[in-house]
Amino acid sequence: MAGTSSQAGTQLDVHRCRFVDYVPASITAIAVPPTPLPRVRSQSAPSNSAHKGATRFPPIAVGRGDGNIELYEWSGVGETAQASSQSWVLHKILYAPVPSKVDNLIWVLRDPNSLRPGQTPILDDLRLFSAGGGSELLEWNLESGTIARTLSSQGGSIWSVSANASSTLLALGCDDGSIRIVSIADGVLEHKRKFDRVKTRLLSLAWGPSRPPTPRKPVTGAADSDDEDDEDDEWTDSWIIAGCADSTIRKWDFTSGRVLDRMVVDRQRGERTLVWAVAVLGDGTMVSGDSLGYVRFWDAQTCTQMQSYRLHGADVLCLAVGPEGRSIYSAGVDQKICQFSRVQVASGNTTSSRWIHSSSQRYHVHDVRALATWPMFIPLPPSVSLPPTTGRIISPLLFSGGLDISLNIKPCMVPLEHGDTVKVHNPLKTNPATSFENSWQARRTFHVRGLVHVARTARLLMLLRDKSVSVWRLTRLQNGTVEPDEIGLRTMLEDPDAEQGGWNKVLDMQLNVLTNLCCGAISDDGQWLAAADMYETKLFRLQHKGENIKPRRVKNLTSELLPHVASGSEDEVSTGATAMAFSPDSSKLVLGTSLSSYTLVIDLANAHDDLDNIRVLRRFEHHRMRDVILQPVSQAPRQLNGVHTDAVAMDVDEPSSSEMKSDAIAATSYEAHIRRISLITFSPDGQWLATSDIDRRVHVYNMDSIQHQCTLPSFESPVVALAFDPARTHHLVIVLATNRIRVFDVEVRTFPPSARAVCERAAPQLAKLRETVVGATFTRARHEPGTPAPGLVLWAYDWFCQIKLDAEAPAPVPSKRKKRGRDGDVADEVAPALSEDKELLALGTAAQQQGPKGKPLVINTQYRPLLFLGFMGDGDMVVVERPYVDILASLPPAYSKHKYGAS
Structure with a gap:
């Protein structure tokens, strides 16, 4: 690491790895x-407490x-x-x-x-x-x-x-x-x-409008009136249409199962046309998309074609109906998404509806395979009126995806029929516009968390694919460095084909799995490698022979794990895992089991010479607990029904009501409630272990005593990253899906006020970023006394930044807002002040750190798209990129039509 003072900026040697050939x-x-x-009669649905607080x-x-x-x-x-820059995140x-x-x-x-x-x-x-x-x-x-x-x-x-x-x-x-x-x-x-069979394949299906139940007069004195009302309140289905592979669309009657009508589409040069997509509107109008690029509208009564548009240069693969039923969206091989709108056309004294092409957008670069709208359209007959929308009006959204791997989300509001003017809000926070033509799309990239891992000491890089594992060795270059760039980073591996080398593949394993691989890990010393699917965990001892690595599988791992995952019920027994991690000294492997949500601590210390000498040290069940009861620590019982509570007490120092629930302890019911364990991380000294699940719960364990230390209160949004601070190994950093940061002291079970103030200063800028944090790490795994504390590095798909958690907290500035304390008194809410940028330093020069006032950190977008960002034991930063053009190059050629100069 090119060491400089914090005033001169932080300089790092960067391994820029673009040789990782991952294809999502x-x-x-x-x-x-x-x-x-909708309910025809006034019936109230039972209240469901699970929906309280739901979005x-x-x-x-x-x-x-x-x-x-x-x-x-x-x-x-x-x-x-109601609105979020990160919108939907992976659950x-x-x-x-x-x-x-x-x-x-x-x-x-x-x-x-x-x-x-x-x-x-x-x-x-x-x-x-x-x-x-x-x-x-x-x-x-x-x-x-x-x-x-x-x-x-x-x-x-x-x-x-x-x-x-x-x-x-x-x-x-x-x-x-x-x-x-x-x-x-x-x-x-x-x-x-x-239903009656036809001699062709049925490529697409759509149901016709449901018939509402017929209201009947109430009968007084009937003992079984409630049961009869339930039966009479059922909607009935009318008909179904299917897009076929023989240039036809067929319509079946639901009651008889017989074909009612047959609609024929055009053919080209005698070849059969494939009707890839069909949809039905509330008035019975049918819409089809076919392999000739046509979008056709069919009359509900006569089943004749009313209109057709050939706006696509190739197959129309999918259709979606807008939530209000007045817009249609089509997409396919030519990457274009077309919007059709229903308008009223006056002709003399009468008006009729007609479909027009209102807009086209091309923000995909390959075939579009799927379209969907929210809220989902339900074909209801015109006689059924929906209740009016109350409260804040949110723009409907269009979801699209295809071969270019990314999920795109775009507002698709259409003008109201009667010309009413209302304020519509864009929940994506991309721009104020909400129409399909003028709004900006939000993009959710492919899943990258857990794909790449590094062995810090052994300088190995591991890639996890669906059914295989690859390992590369990173070597230090003698003459491959360049002068630090404008942000203090010295790139070492710029070109994957460089003559000086810098990396070489040392292992490629194809694994025999039942499902796609869920997680993997490699120990820091490069001696152990593990990978797991939903049903089995595989552990390998890596034998280093020169430049090559030979794996030896630990064959008795499954038999060792089975007694600890068997629950005695009829549930399926599995030794698979959804999260895993090796301890820093490579003496332990911790698994979060897939189907049972146990946390298993496996001892590897005596298995270096004898692979059969492994054992499970402890099984924790905290992620299987259903309910968490919080009460003050001073009132917490040390035993529950005579059984020790295993140190689940937790003292929280004055948390704000927006961060978490009240302070406390956790006494839990032991009814199994399986929630997948998503994250596992060790502290740099190996003393602490933190785990998190998809229910936003975080548990901390003491690995010296192999005991449960504390339970953190549930957070307001999903936990996406965990990391321990090397300078204060008892400080746990929690990053949420909204890109907010929390720091928790696991020894004293409190949220340090100084760290909280620093995190709050970074919150406004991080919250505006569209991509959710993927990982959190620190610039060094170890902290030597007398040296600057390592900085926290957050990284996402297309950005990363550094935050110094040891910065001196700014003096609190009273704000005008009031809040009611726990004892009922109204007190001033203390808000952190935005002071000099010396508290939050990005990986950059002093000139950048002194940038515009009020900008607490610098977001670096030099490296993208990121599969991984981490640090070796000597401080070198490893950046694994997968350029988008390389991904597209691995796909079949996209549709392209030359408009000019074509012969």
């Missing part, structure tokens, strides 16, 4: 949850080409519940069996009667189904992240899946030309009936 999977499906149908934005499911399904949740909370990944893919993805309501009409469902209210080109329909267990049930189509490959508006039936379009109706009401999954 493309997006093949996007699903947005439906909302309950109005639903979870989003994204299917990938490798079979994985990503679940996203809204990051905004409190004041940002969890459902890892797919090997091999598989996702072509169709469907959300349905678990119990529609438990929700109010128009209420946004949360994850517990939903069921998720998928199909991937085979003959099996999969239902996913959203808690464990595994497949709950499968159902054979009995008709060959499943080409299309669609759910009815009531969330009671699924329609499967099969390879044999028949529609299978599957019942999913009341939690079942079983075949119900089959």
